[in-house]
Amino acid sequence: xxxxxxxxxxxxxxxxxxxxxxxxxxxxxxVALALWLAPSGPLRDTVGQTRLASYVDPxxxxxxxxxxxxxxxxxxSFSVRAFVAPDGGGKGAVTDWVDLTRVDDRAxxxxxxxxxxxxxxxxxxxxxxxxxFDLTQAQxxxxxxxxxxxLPSLVRPALEKAGGRxxxxxxxxxxxxxxxxxxxxxxxxxxxxDGRVVQVQFRVxxxxxxxxxxxxxxxxxxxxxxxxxxxxxxxxxxxxxAREAFDSYGETS
Amino acid sequence: MTTTGSxxxxxxxxxxxxxxxxxxxxxxASYAVAVCRIGTALAVLGLLVSNFSTRDMWVGxxxxxxEPARAISRxxxxxxxxxxxxxxxxxxxxxxxxxxxxxxxGWHAKAVNVVTFVGFIAIxxxxxxxGAPGDNLLRLTLLWLLLMRSADHWSLDAVRRxxxxxxxxxxxxxxxxLPAWLSTGLHNVGLVALCAQTVLxxxxxxxxxxxxxxWQHGTALYxxxxxxxxxxxxxxxxxxxxxxxxxxxxxxxxxFSQLFFGPLLLNRxxxxxxxxxxxxxxxxxxxxxxxxWSxxxxxxxxxxxxxxxxxxxxxxxxxxxxQPATDWALDRGYDLLDVADAVRxxxxxxxxxxxxxxxxxx
Numbered sequence: 001x002x003x004x005x006x007x008x009x010x011x012x013x014x015x016x017x018x019x020x021x022x023x024x025x026x027x028x029x030x031v032a033l034a035l036w037l038a039p040s041g042p043l044r045d046t047v048g049q050t051r052l053a054s055y056v057d058p059x060x061x062x063x064x065x066x067x068x069x070x071x072x073x074x075x076x077s078f079s080v081r082a083f084v085a086p087d088g089g090g091k092g093a094v095t096d097w098v099d100l101t102r103v104d105d106r107a108x109x110x111x112x113x114x115x116x117x118x119x120x121x122x123x124x125x126x127x128x129x130x131x132x133f134d135l136t137q138a139q140x141x142x143x144x145x146x147x148x149x150x151l152p153s154l155v156r157p158a159l160e161k162a163g164g165r166x167x168x169x170x171x172x173x174x175x176x177x178x179x180x181x182x183x184x185x186x187x188x189x190x191x192x193x194d195g196r197v198v199q200v201q202f203r204v205x206x207x208x209x210x211x212x213x214x215x216x217x218x219x220x221x222x223x224x225x226x227x228x229x230x231x232x233x234x235x236x237x238x239x240x241x242a243r244e245a246f247d248s249y250g251e252t253s
Numbered sequence: 254m255t256t257t258g259s260x261x262x263x264x265x266x267x268x269x270x271x272x273x274x275x276x277x278x279x280x281x282a283s284y285a286v287a288v289c290r291i292g293t294a295l296a297v298l299g300l301l302v303s304n305f306s307t308r309d310m311w312v313g314x315x316x317x318x319x320e321p322a323r324a325i326s327r328x329x330x331x332x333x334x335x336x337x338x339x340x341x342x343x344x345x346x347x348x349x350x351x352x353x354x355x356x357x358x359g360w361h362a363k364a365v366n367v368v369t370f371v372g373f374i375a376i377x378x379x380x381x382x383x384g385a386p387g388d389n390l391l392r393l394t395l396l397w398l399l400l401m402r403s404a405d406h407w408s409l410d411a412v413r414r415x416x417x418x419x420x421x422x423x424x425x426x427x428x429x430x431l432p433a434w435l436s437t438g439l440h441n442v443g444l445v446a447l448c449a450q451t452v453l454x455x456x457x458x459x460x461x462x463x464x465x466x467x468w469q470h471g472t473a474l475y476x477x478x479x480x481x482x483x484x485x486x487x488x489x490x491x492x493x494x495x496x497x498x499x500x501x502x503x504x505x506x507x508x509f510s511q512l513f514f515g516p517l518l519l520n521r522x523x524x525x526x527x528x529x530x531x532x533x534x535x536x537x538x539x540x541x542x543x544x545x546w547s548x549x550x551x552x553x554x555x556x557x558x559x560x561x562x563x564x565x566x567x568x569x570x571x572x573x574x575x576q577p578a579t580d581w582a583l584d585r586g587y588d589l590l591d592v593a594d595a596v597r598x599x600x601x602x603x604x605x606x607x608x609x610x611x612x613x614x615x
Contacts, residue, residue: 015434015435016273016276016277016434016438018435018438019273019276019277019434019435019438019439019441019442020269020272020273020276022438022439022442023272023276023442023445026442026445026446026449029446030446030449030450030453033449033450033453034453037453037454037456037457038457038460039460039464058326060393061389062386062389062390062393062450062454063386063389064457064458064460064461065386065458065461067390067454067455067458067511067551068458068507068510068511068534068535068538068551069474069477069507069538069542069544070386070477071462071465071467071468071473071476071477072476072477072480072483073467073476073477073479073480074480075479075480075481101481101482102481104482105481105482108482108485108543109485109487110485110486111485111543112485112539112540112543112545113299113303113543113545113546114303114485114543115303115304115306115307115311116304116307116311116380116383116385117304117307117310117311117383118307119383119482120310120382120383122482123382123383124382127382174321174322174324174325175321177321178318178319178320178321178322178382181317181318181320182318185315185317185318209475209476209479209480211472212470212472212475212476215475215494219479220479220480236318238315238317239314239317241309241313241314241315241338241339242309242314242315242317243315245309245310245313245314245315245339246310246315248306248307248310249307249310249315
């Protein structure tokens, strides 16, 4: 590597504080990260979780799972069906359920670098499951009874009236909207040729891997899914580009 | 009292001198940083290439459904690609891929590092729903690489610099933009930051695991390998999860390579052990859990802890081993040129003459 020229060496004493200052910044930054990643303790509590989060998020965000593999033991499913009305008029029909997580599993099998598009259904299921567990039982009953005519602006007061935390309601509505739009775009690519997709319905399931000690007698396939049911939702149309992009995804199912 | 005070002041001044000498004297780990640049850039490139065909679903117009997640996200860079057409997305995507390829090759490394960094954030941050933990590692590594002189070795920049210096010209305006002491200081500060981040990330992951009952009982990997999304190669997953010995070996390997990563770096021999272990573990995770790009980004930062003398030795070995191959390739290249010349004189030129004299004359 090239040596530092003599004229720079002469200048070093005057300007070295710049590098020293940068090193000090890096040391403080590293201490903040160490506290953020450290288990709960007196020093971490003194600084405060909120203060640490305000520094680390969003630019230096990193969790305890950026390296290596995380621990998972819950299998999840995300299934979709639609109510399709024939283009020429007449009575519409409800399609069969399609489990998109299984579709993605098939697409990812024997693939060393799976596409992120084939992770979407599972992530939606994970987030919807978490959002539903954040709701109270009374709120879940409201959710399962929702119909396509229930506007989100009216659903929120109904859920808040049923108890629970307002934050949980906001989170649920965000993921409900994502699931509705994703399901609608998928339904149009899958069943759009049969007519107009008027409404969609999705359901998410979860099941836990049997303990390792029971591996000789039971496997994950023996465990049924526990489903959360959601009412019907009015189909989201989306742009032509969005629908076309979904066509290739729909073809894999 | 005064003597003690002046003694302390002297000690502090000496310590400061030593720190300054380390920081400003010369650039450290320049080979290791070059490996980190190549690995990180290839991880970005691999991620983008493997998602190219479904980019519209992932981050384009068809990811419109992820708008609520984008609204919650606090990353301002998301707006760079928010709502853009498919053509603009493809353009940004291709530019970022080209920049990451150039970064791997070390072609105008500093400039393409900036482009790769911004493009990567813009693309990956566009869909927070399917983000991966490894994305953060890549983003932060690209950030710290911006401070470093990552193209001093194994790069097209280095080749160009050597040629210019051999011809008696200055290295390049790009490299001389900053005074040498500042450039060296920034490089070393960035190196300290990235190494500290890597050690912290590894140890935090290890601490998190030992606090988890499933890892304590050695069943964590078993459970994970039963899930359909975590068993892309079912036979391989069954082979590992079905054998208690293999499962225990992998579990201990993961824990050791993370929990003791920092402490084991302090000893020369232990460092070799933990680096080799981390490489093996990451290669295994890349295949078993189909996480090649996250694993490659982890390998890239692990490479920072391999000494420059080891990398130089590796370079010598590769060059020695590759010498016959490069000679053979050059010989075959000349043979190919001979064949091309023969074809030109025996087929192409007679055909051209035939056309000129028979067809065109009519």
